[in-house]
Amino acid sequence: MKKVLLLTDFSDTSKNAMHYALNLFKEDTCIFYVLHVQKSTSYTTDDLMLAGNESIYNSIVKDVEYQLDGLVSALKKKFNNVNFKFETLIDYDVLTDAIDQVVSSKHIDVLVMGSNGVSGAKEVVFGSNTINVIRKVECTTLVIPEGFTYKKPQEVLLPLDSLDTLGGKAFSKILQFVKMYSNKLHVLRINENGSMPDAQINDLEHMEYFSKDFPSNYHIVNNVPMHYAVSGYIQTNAIDLTILIEQKELLLERFFMGSTTTKIGNNLEVPLLVFHSK
Incomplete structure (x- = not known):
């Protein structure tokens, strides 16, 4: 239950x-x-x-x-x-x-x-x-x-930052959710400070594994803040729900630079589903 x-x-x-x-x-x-x-x-x-x-x-x-x-x-x-x-x-x-x-x-x-x-x-x-x-x-x-009318989350967006990986407990829960309630997963690797080849290679290895279970696609965005990249992707694709992996950020980083979760959470365009990294 x-x-x-x-x-x-x-x-x-x-x-x-x-x-x-x-x-x-x-x-x-x-x-x-x-x-x-x-x-x-x-x-x-x-x-x-x-x-x-x-x-x-x-x-x-x-x-x-x-x-x-x-x-x-x-x-x-x-x-x-x-x-x-x-x-x-x-x-x-x-x-x-x-x-x-x-x-x-x-x-x-x-x-x-x-x-x-x-x-x-x-x-x-x-x-x-x-x-x-x-x-x-x-x-x-x-x-x-506020005011969002229910629509089955057919297309789900998972943005990744430098701390996120396609693996671990949180990602297993994400895969389970997509299998049960959605039809397609969009993975958006956002490198705010330039390309990260090792992370991208690891992403593609995982994508090859789980793409057998449901349709998915993978995109890379370099040198763009996450909240801008997410908003732009939602506006140009039929995204019904965004998923975030919540990481515990350093206090000073959150204080001086702001939080990705805060920036996205304060400007929701579609429902947001947050899985914790632990």
């Missing part, structure tokens, strides 16, 4: 991400954990005083439970899949800590969240915090852009 964690702040963006996930996994037997993380700053002493004789539980938790139950009922009605089960969860922790706890305790296979990018000063759960989740939570993460 596939265990999927769905994050919700009850926004249209989060609901749209849930719909994408339920469409994508419609042939699987799944249990969906629907998690809402309530910030402690979202309620005040006044809220507790207005509750009167009601318990703190009833005044704060009950309303959220009601919303979650309504959300799950709507999902069950819309998808009507006997292979789907749902469980609702509420936490009052830091977002990434709350997610980490559920990932560990429920043995989550994939985490699903929506993203509206960085479009304003206010950081919301599905804005810039998307990057924090990818960075800090060691779980395969599927991020759906």
